[in-house]
Each structure stands twice: as C-alpha cells, then as structure tokens.
Amino acid sequence: MTVREARLDDAAALARLATELGYPTTVEEASRRAADVLARPGHAVFVAEVEGEVAGWIHVVESVTLESDRSAEIGGLVVGDAHRGVGIGARLVAEAERWAGSRGYRLLRVRSNVTRVRARRFYEREGFAVTKSQNHFVKPLAT
Secondary structure, eight states: OEEEEOOGGGHHHHHHHHHHHTOOOOHHHHHHHHHHHHTOTTEEEEEEEETTEEEEEEEEEEEOOSSSOOEEEEEEEEEOGGGTTSSHHHHHHHHHHHHHHHTTOOOEEEOOOTTOHHHHHHHHHTTOOOOOOOOOOOOOOOO
C-alpha cells in the first residue's frame, strides 16, 4: 500500500468510494469538488493505493473558530469494502495526523454519524475520544 496526495485524475475513484460510504457522487461532481478542495491551502486529501487501485481516501481540513484554538478536522474518510480491516484507515489517519502536526495543530477532530458503529470503534482504537453528541441542522439557501 502507498499513500499519496490525491490528484484530479482520481475523481472516478473518489466518487466510487464516496458513493460506497453512502454519499452518491458522480465523477463530474467529484471532479468539481476535488478541484475546489485541492486548490485550498487549508485542505489536504490523501489516497491509499493497493496494487495501483485507490482503495481509500481521507480529507483533512484546518478548523479556525472563535471558541477554540486552531485544529484540524477529518472531513471524510472512506476505505472500500474490499479493503477494510487491513490497516488502510489507520494509515490514512496517520497521514492526516502528520499533515496536521506539520502545520502546528495540536488537535485532530472527527465527526461520525452515531449509526456508524464500526466507525466509532475504529476511531476509538485510533485514540479518538467522544467529547459530545450533537444534532446536525441543514437549511437550504436560495441562490
């Protein structure tokens, strides 16, 4: 397995894996989103390749808020079904930790839906601790 920075030509794999995670995404959507994310200096996306195939990805982003010190947050992490349980997720989290540490962040956060029991166990194994439960509100905006 190798881990590297994502590239725009990874869009098909990013879309496939996002869809597998439960967020249906077309290649066109993934391409547009990746172009936006990869152009931002406070964001990073890393992919894990197994035998030339993108088997997982992680998106890490800086978080700057008034109520707490700067930190980094995992915006998304997915490992394909066929590659789960062999350490790819842990390796991607380690890469996010390296990225965050190199920028002076002292805290890495992640949010996970309470229905994702396996994800919760994974994050706890990786040293994360649950600090709160919350609701997630969405309001569509007129454009």
